[in-house]
Amino acid sequence: MTTNLTNTPKHDFISLARAVIDAEVEAINALKGRLDDQFVQSCEAILACKGRVIISGMGKSGHISNKIAATLASTGTPAFFVHPSEALHGDLGMITGGDVVIAISNSGTTEELLTLASLVKRLGATVIGMSGGITSPLAKVSDYHLDIAVEKEACPMGLAPTSSTTVTLVMGDALAVALLEARGFTAEDFARSHPGGRLGKRLLVHVKDIMHKDDDIPLCLPETPLKQAILEMTSKKLGAIVVAESHNKLFGIFTDGDLRRCFEEGIDLTSATIGDICHHECLTTTPDELAINTVNLLQEKEITVLPVVNSDKQVTGIIHMHDLLKAGIV
Secondary structure, three states: OOOOOOOOOOOOHHHHHHHHHHHHHHHHHHHHOOOOHHHHHHHHHHHOOOOOEEEEEOHHHHHHHHHHHHHHHHOOOOEEEOOHHHHOOOHHHHOOOOOEEEEEOOOOOOHHHHHHHHHHHHHOOEEEEEEOOOOOHHHHHOOEEEEOOOOOOOOOOOOOOOHHHHHHHHHHHHHHHHHHHHHOOOHHHHHHHOOOOHHHHHHHOEHHHHOEOHHHOOEEOOOOEHHHHHHHHHHHOOOEEEEEOHHHEEEEEEEHHHHHHHHHHOOOOOOOEHHHHOEOOOOOEOOOOEHHHHHHHHHHHOOOEEEEEOOOOEEEEEEEHHHHHHOOOO
C-alpha cells in the first residue's frame, strides 16, 4: 500500500537534530568540570584490581554498560558485563572479592543494582558507582562515585535517556583511555585483542606469514636463457621472476613490464640471458617486515611485486600485492 504524504506535516529535521547534538555536547562539556579525585581513585582501584572489572546496569544503562565493558576489555583491562537481575538469580557467583564492580544507574535508585552493590561489598569487592548525583543511594553505597548528572535530556519531553546515556558512555571511555595510558597499552597490544580484524592483521601479520617461498618462488640464475626464464615466470603466475646467484644471493628481478620492454626494443629472446636485462638495483623487503609496511612501499613506488631477502641479501621469498589483498591487509 502506498502512503499518501501530501498532508503530512513538514518538520525541520536538521534543526531538531542540531538541537539534540547541542544538548549532548553541552552535557559532555559539563562533565569535564566534575572530574575530581573520585575519578583518580577509581582509576587507581581498577589498576590495583587483582581480579576482573564487572560492569552492571539496567535498561539503557545496561546497554551502555555492555559497551564500556567491551571497550575496557579491548584496551587492556579484563572486564565483562553482568546483568543485575541475573546476578541476583545465580550470576553473583561470577563475582569475587578481588573484583571491581562498576554499577551504573542514572537515577542512582535502581533497586536491583543497589542490592547487587551491597552484596558484592560484603564479598570484599570494590564498588565504583556511576549515577546522576553525589547524594544518590548508589553514591552512598559505593566506595567511589563518578557523577554523570545531566541538566536535561536531549529528548524534548525529558524522558528518553539521551544526554544521560551519552555522558555515561563518555565517562566509560574516559576511564578506559586513562587506564590504557597508565598501563602503557600499545597498538600492538590492541591488535592482539583484535586478531581477526583488519587492524589486527595490519599490526600482527608479517611478510613471512604470506610470502611465496621454497618451490613457489619464480627463481633462476643470471645465466639462464631469457626464453627459459620467461617460462619459469609464467608458470608461477606472479608476473615476475627473481634472479639470484649461487647461494640464492639476490642479483635482480625481471617483470612482465620488462618483457614488454624487450619486445618494444627488439631484444632477441632466443640469445639474451636474464642476467643481461633484469633490474639489478631492485627494491626488496624482509621476512620480518610488517605486511602493511610492504603495502605502503608497493603503493608508493607503484609496483606490484617485491623479492624478500634476509640480512645477507639471500632470497627467501617473493610477495605480490594480490597476496596482501587476499590476506586482508589492504
